[in-house]
Amino acid sequence: MFRNAITVGAMLVTTAAFAQSEPVGATLEVNGMQMYYEVSGQGDPLIVLHGAYMNIPTMGEIIPILAETHTVYALEFQGHGRTTDIDRPITYPNLADDVATFMDSVGIEKADVFGYSMGAAAGLRLALDHPEKVDQLVAASVAYDASGWQPAFVEFIPQMVPEFFVGTPMEEEWKKLAPNPDGFRGVVEKLIALEHEPMAWEEDVKQLKAPVLIIAGDADVSTLEHNVALFRLLGGGVMGDMGVPLPTSRLAVLPATSHTAVINQTDLLHGFIEPFLQGETPASFMGQ
Incomplete structure (x- = not known):
């Protein structure tokens, strides 16, 4: 989702393609597009979903680290990376349906899902629309309602035009992987339209x-209050040490972290994600 995609563009230019733990790449027809994906590691299936204007390489080092304990399926969304664009809007329900169709095509009945930004919203929509397919969800930098965006971002959305991105180094990076190097403007227009899509999923x-493990930067595109509200909707925010199990959902806030810095906090991300996926909780001195 981002949402302030100009800084995402800077990240695309500066983020190198990290070693992917010897991933195997392939292309699969999904809902009329040719979807590119990579498989790496071994263990229970974990689907990884990138943010807007991103691709598998720009997700960085978190993928090979997660592949040490999981079979990671990293997907590239419509019009992103090596996946073709099609004559269809980019919406969260559409992206979620693409993931569901992909899972059916490769024979994954149920999986854990880790999404960042736009990928987190798509993962959340997947869990809502196809609950039988999602075991556990890690949602980094997400919102469930448009009211949860920072005021500065809400003010910025009406100013977003293709010229902010077309003809910039961001487009040059996009062309390096794109099946259609001339299609950047069309994808940008769809992603700008996505920012205007209604979002009210409470x-x-x-x-x-x-x-759900909610991960947010303390200077993220969604407000801290919104992340806490999401946590409470999922049963979180109660007092522990009262003789009852903790809620299954969790909330993690990364300090001094903006939206585009979230995905680069590899050690912190892994330190939160892996215990969550394994069902581990810190032991208290009260023995609970």
Whole structure:
């Protein structure tokens, strides 16, 4: 999702393609597009979903680290990376359906999901629309309602035009992997339109059964209050040490971290994600 994609562009230019733990890449027809994905590691399946204007390489070192204990399926969304664009809007329900179709095509009945930014919202929508497919969800830099965006970002959305991105180094980076190097403007227009899509998922979130790890920077595009509200909708925010198990969902806030810095906090991310996926909780001195 981002949401302030100019700084995402800077990240695309400066982020190198990290070693992917010997990933195997392939292309699969999904809902009329040719979707590129990579598989690495071994263990329970974990689907990784990138943010807007990103691709698998720009997700960085977190993928090979997660592949040490999971079979990671890293996908590239419509019009991103090596996946083709099609004559269809980019919306969160569409992205979620693409992931569901991909899972059916490769024979994954159920998996853990880790999404960042746009990928986190797509992962959340996947858990809402296809609950039978999501075991646990890690959602980094996400919102469930448009009211949760920082005021500065809300003010910026009406100013977003393709010229902010077209003809910049961001486009040059995009062309390096794109099946159609001339299609950048069309993808940008769809991603700008995504920022104007209605988002009001509170009632759906209340019904969510899958455990969710919410990860946010303390200077993220969504407000801290919104992340806490999401945590409470999922049953979190209660007092521990009272003789009852903790809620299955969790909240982690990264200090001194902006939206585009979240994905680069590899050690912190892994330190939160892996115990969550393994169902581990810190021991208290009260023995609970």
